[in-house]
Amino acid sequence: MEYFGEYEGMHYEGNCIRPPSEADSILLQVTLGCSHNKCTFCGTYKDNRFRIKGNDIILADILFASRHMKRQDRVFLMDGDALIIPQERLLWILDRIKEHLPWVKRVGAYANTKSIGMKSPEDLAELKAKGLGILFLGVETGDDETRRKVHKGYDSKHCIEMGKKAKAAGIKLSVTVLLGIAGVERSLEHARLTGELLSQMDPDFIGALTVMLIPGTELWEEYRRGEFRLPDEEGLLRELKEMILHTNITRGLFFSNHASNYLPVKARLPKGKQDALDLIDSALKGEIGLKPEWMRAL
Ligand code: SF4
Numbered sequence: 001m002e003y004f005g006e007y008e009g010m011h012y013e014g015n016c017i018r019p020p021s022e023a024d025s026i027l028l029q030v031t032l033g034c035s036h037n038k039c040t041f042c043g044t045y046k047d048n049r050f051r052i053k054g055n056d057i058i059l060a061d062i063l064f065a066s067r068h069m070k071r072q073d074r075v076f077l078m079d080g081d082a083l084i085i086p087q088e089r090l091l092w093i094l095d096r097i098k099e100h101l102p103w104v105k106r107v108g109a110y111a112n113t114k115s116i117g118m119k120s121p122e123d124l125a126e127l128k129a130k131g132l133g134i135l136f137l138g139v140e141t142g143d144d145e146t147r148r149k150v151h152k153g154y155d156s157k158h159c160i161e162m163g164k165k166a167k168a169a170g171i172k173l174s175v176t177v178l179l180g181i182a183g184v185e186r187s188l189e190h191a192r193l194t195g196e197l198l199s200q201m202d203p204d205f206i207g208a209l210t211v212m213l214i215p216g217t218e219l220w221e222e223y224r225r226g227e228f229r230l231p232d233e234e235g236l237l238r239e240l241k242e243m244i245l246h247t248n249i250t251r252g253l254f255f256s257n258h259a260s261n262y263l264p265v266k267a268r269l270p271k272g273k274q275d276a277l278d279l280i281d282s283a284l285k286g287e288i289g290l291k292p293e294w295m296r297a298l
Helices: 055-068 087-100 113-117 121-129 144-149 156-168 187-201 218-224 233-245 273-284
Strands: 026-029 074-078 106-111 132-140 172-179 205-210 252-255 266-269
Touching: 026 055, 055 087, 087 121, 113 132, 113 156, 121 132, 121 156, 132 156, 132 187, 144 156, 156 172, 156 187, 172 187, 172 233, 187 233, 205 233, 233 273, 266 273
Parallel strands: 026 074, 074 106, 106 132, 132 172, 172 205, 205 252
Antiparallel strands: 252 266
8 A cells, every 4th residue: 555644735636527516625536537438528537547546545635634624514526426436435435534524514426327326225325324415417418319419328217217316315416407418409309308307306406507519529529520519599598498497396406507608597496487487588588698608618
């Protein structure tokens, strides 16, 4: 085992991505890359082979956080899919967090349908009991044709089941959906089917991002060959409206305030649904200004 005890700092490697809501969390990188790494629109981990970091490095980072991050009461486990870590090892990480960072109230991680599928309901309940309070799941779309095209893996039915499975264990569920991912042709179909998926899955938080065309990705190549057309600003607003219209969840927050979006929307559903739809209508009529292109970023 290598000794990392004297290194002062967190051992971050490569692209470190976390959800916007985890900006103030202790970012603990326990894996590198993404275990799926096939989505045609995603360039985040393209050059990284997925691996789980060594326990010695993880422990050194937890100890560093215990000395320097006493005011942060949340931990986010990076990178792409920390839930894929085998159960015993993940429990060990959560135990070390409890031991050395006792002030931490919640641990979060990205998950995908595969990694949730690999855990039994009992495993998930055990993780929840040890502090795993929220999972972030990239749903992207409820349109199976688009899911296949962008290599999302698994169909919408399985995706719904996996979301429900995490929720049944008492873990909060935050999902992202991607505006524009179905191109111009299937824009409204994607919006409707995604709203229907969200209604069945019933997550606690829904974040709508706008797909960005990243050079080097397959989607970028399709765009260059003229095989993929991104809806324009108006098309994306109509897509967002259609999606919200078909999203009927028990209680949750729908937001499209990510930097990639043209219009920031934040709605507490179901109560705030009509206000959100009215806001989008105002933008469609030109009564509200949209974010200029140069201000949109990942
Ligand atoms: S979008 Fe998520 S699941 Fe797909 S390759 Fe990127 S990190 Fe992995």
